[in-house]
Amino acid sequence: MFDVFFSHILAKVSLTQAEKDTIKTFFVSKKLRKKQYLLQEGDVCKYMSFVEKGLLRSYNVDEKGDEHMNLFAWEGWWTSDMYSFFSGEKAVLNIDAIEDAELLMITRSDFEEMTLKVPVMDRYFRILFQNSLVTKERRLVSSNTHTAAEKYIQLAQNNSELIRRVPQNLIASYLGLAPETLSRIKKTITSHE
Template identity: 75%
Template sequence: MFEVLFSHLLEKILLTEEEKEIIKIFFIPKKLRKRQYLLQAGDVCKYLCFVGKGLLRSYNVDDKGEEHMNMFAWEGWWTSDMYSFFTGEKAIINIDALEDTELLMITQQAFEEMTLKVPKMDRYFRILFQNSLFTKERRLISSNTHTAEEKYINLVESNPALVKRVPQNLIASYLGLAPETLSRIKKNIAQRK
C-alpha cells in the first residue's frame, strides 16, 4: 500500500527513510467494497484519502434528488470533500466506491502534524493542489466554452482511460449532460466516420 503512496510523493519531493517512517504513522489503511460509502453528505469529512487501488466517485445530490458527478479518483489520486475536511463544516458531497478499493486515510489533525514534522509535505501538497487547480481551471473554462459534443471529445482525448473504466451514465453526469444526450452524441460521432 505505502509503496504506491511513496512512489507518488517521490515524483514531487525527495524523502529520507526516516521521513517516510514518520509519514507512515499518520495514515490509516482502509478497504472499501464496491458500492460502499466513504462519505455521505451531511457528515463531516474526517479524512483526506489516498487511493492505492480501485476507483471512487464523488458526487452531490440536488434539491430534486438528481445526482451530479464531480470527480473520480483511482490509483494515485487523493479524494475528500476538501471544504468539509479543512473547515469542519458538513460535507455536501457523497463519495462511494465504484470498484473494490484500498485507501490510506489521514485526519485533519494528523495532516497538520505531518506537515509540521515534515515540511516537505507542504511542498508536496502545494504542487499537488496547484496541479489540480489548473486542471479544474481548464475544466471550468471548457464547461463554459464548449458544446456537449466538444466536451465529450475533449474528455475522450484528455482521459481515455476514464471513459473506458467508468459507466457511461456517470461520464454523462460528469460532463453535465443527460445520459440520453451522451448516447446520441456517441451515435452521431460513430455515424460520421
C-alpha cells in the same frame, strides 16, 4: 501497501527514509467494497484519502434527487470533500466506490501535524493542489466554452482510462449532461468517422 503512495509523492518531492517512516505513522488503511460509502453528505469529512487501488467517485445530490458527479479518483489520486475536511463543516459531497478499493487515510489534525513534522509535505501538497487547480481551471473554461459533443471528445482524448473504467451515465453526469444526450452524441461521433 504504501507502494503507489510513495511513488506518487516521490514524483514531486524527495524524502529521506526517516521522513517516509514518519509519514507512514499518520495514515490508516481501509478497504472499501464496490458501492460502499466513504462519505455521506451531512457527515463531516474526517479523512483525506489516497487511493492505493480501485476507483471512487464523489458527487452531490440536488433537491430533485439528481446526482452530479464531482470527480473520479483511482490509483494515485486523493479524494475528500475538501471544504468539509479543512473547515470541519458538514460535507455536501458523497463519496463511494465504483470498484473495490484500498485507501490510505489521514485526519485533519494528523495532516497538520505531518506538515509541521515533515515540512516538505507542504511542498508536495502545494504542487498537488497547484496541478489540480490547473486541471479544474481548464475544465471550467471548457465547460463554458464548448458544446456537449466537444466536451465529450476532449474528455475521451485526455482521459481514455476514465471512459474505460466508468459507466457512461456517470461520465454524462460528470460533463453536466443527461445520459440520453451523451448516448446520442456518441452515435453522431462514431458515424462521423
